[in-house]
Amino acid sequence: MRLSNYFLPVLKETPADATIASHQFMLRAGMVKQDSAGIYIWLPLGFKVLKKIEQIVREEQNRIGAVEMLMPTIQSANHWKETGRYDAYGPEMLRITDRGDRELLYGPTNEDMITDMFRSYVRSYKDLPQNLYHIQWKFRDERRPRFGVMRGREFLMKDAYTFDIDPEASRVAYNKQFIAYLNTFARLGLKAVPMRADTGPIGGDLSHEFLILAETGESEVFCHKDLVDMSAPGVVSAADLQDVVNTRTSLYARTDEMHEADEFAKVPEDKQLTARGIEVGHIFYFGDKYSKAMNASVQGPDGKPHNVMMGSYGIGVSRLVGGIIEAGHDENGIIWPKSVTPFGAGIINLKVGDEAVDAACEDIYNQLSAAGIDPLYDDKNDRGGQKFARMDLIGLPYQITIGPRGLKNGVVDVKTRATGEKQEMSPQAAIAFISEQFV
Numbered sequence: 001m002r003l004s005n006y007f008l009p010v011l012k013e014t015p016a017d018a019t020i021a022s023h024q025f026m027l028r029a030g031m032v033k034q035d036s037a038g039i040y041i042w043l044p045l046g047f048k049v050l051k052k053i054e055q056i057v058r059e060e061q062n063r064i065g066a067v068e069m070l071m072p073t074i075q076s077a078n079h080w081k082e083t084g085r086y087d088a089y090g091p092e093m094l095r096i097t098d099r100g101d102r103e104l105l106y107g108p109t110n111e112d113m114i115t116d117m118f119r120s121y122v123r124s125y126k127d128l129p130q131n132l133y134h135i136q137w138k139f140r141d142e143r144r145p146r147f148g149v150m151r152g153r154e155f156l157m158k159d160a161y162t163f164d165i166d167p168e169a170s171r172v173a174y175n176k177q178f179i180a181y182l183n184t185f186a187r188l189g190l191k192a193v194p195m196r197a198d199t200g201p202i203g204g205d206l207s208h209e210f211l212i213l214a215e216t217g218e219s220e221v222f223c224h225k226d227l228v229d230m231s232a233p234g235v236v237s238a239a240d241l242q243d244v245v246n247t248r249t250s251l252y253a254r255t256d257e258m259h260e261a262d263e264f265a266k267v268p269e270d271k272q273l274t275a276r277g278i279e280v281g282h283i284f285y286f287g288d289k290y291s292k293a294m295n296a297s298v299q300g301p302d303g304k305p306h307n308v309m310m311g312s313y314g315i316g317v318s319r320l321v322g323g324i325i326e327a328g329h330d331e332n333g334i335i336w337p338k339s340v341t342p343f344g345a346g347i348i349n350l351k352v353g354d355e356a357v358d359a360a361c362e363d364i365y366n367q368l369s370a371a372g373i374d375p376l377y378d379d380k381n382d383r384g385g386q387k388f389a390r391m392d393l394i395g396l397p398y399q400i401t402i403g404p405r406g407l408k409n410g411v412v413d414v415k416t417r418a419t420g421e422k423q424e425m426s427p428q429a430a431i432a433f434i435s436e437q438f439v
């Protein structure tokens, strides 16, 4: 992408209402624009990151056999009346009336709708298990939308739903999602810690939240230090599933809502970690809470009807954009992990209009594009200082700077954003160096 052909409205000043780094940088880097409280326009740069995160979430869901679908944002109130949640959800739910006075709502989640969908097709245990997900916008009329996309009113969620014949099978489904979450967050460059959680308005008796540790997190967390540094499990066989989950769930990890000081005190003192965290995912096992209310049963091997056992599994896809920035930035701007960076590398032309510099930049741009790096070429006629500041702000992992002086000696500058390290090398070596980083 050529910057002259892109839409990147960067801001010099930090907007006064943005108090945390991710919110400030997302506004300044031209990733989002607030349209009204908690509702954002995703500008091209932000949209690109959002889509990359979405794709990693999708791949890890597919890997555990979850099947993608798409449910609408607007739901009929009828499903919610059947489960009793129409009243229970309260003022967080955005209620809508259509021209025929029918009650609709903008979905804050989809348990009720998918249980209705499920019962109209599935009749036998032979058609189980089922594990379905979608990635769709939600609306929750939060009392205090804040921190930009971290606590929005409209936000993008991956929500999966599992259907099984009995609690044991449902536990397997829960464990698979648990593993998928660890792998997903690791690919996003995050250390997410699973913590025992309260189930809130979703209901049920088994639940884990996944939190990334950050000073600006909304939750206070208490956990065993070893959990933070455990590496992602990767592919886990059916035989090892429960063990791998157990290693993570046997160590103490709770948010303030579930915290028990005397239990935490049993953790060796040098392993006790008290910190703040951002909830990026939440999984629930709630058995027959919805299937019973909606009479969603299948015929079991015994010939009798059984209410299906269910779980639901959410990831805050749009919140993750902010969460990843909280975990990776410095005073100059964002530092993207390679897996979700909007562009692989930036190319800075220090003298637009100089024939030799223009030609070298074009050549590097074409070669990096052909190598699949998806570079952003700053071909605008701005001052060098402005170009460097803008490139640091938007946080691409690598920058190549090409100027007339270096070029005379046959070299360009390559900067690694995360470390600030700069190296001079030939244009060809620069292309090879950057390409190697993405294999």
Ligand code: 5CA
Pocket: 108, 109, 110, 111, 140, 142, 149, 150, 151, 152, 153, 154, 155, 157, 158, 159, 160, 202, 279, 280, 281, 282, 283, 284, 312, 313, 314, 315, 316, 317, 318, 319
């Ligand atoms: N139905 C269940 C699981 S599918 C559910 O709705 N769970 S949830 O309420 O915990 O939401 C799932 C995830 O969405 C959260 O972990 C969080 O990362 C994200 N999320 C929730 N509320 C917001 C919000 N207001 N803004 C941004 N992300 C949010």
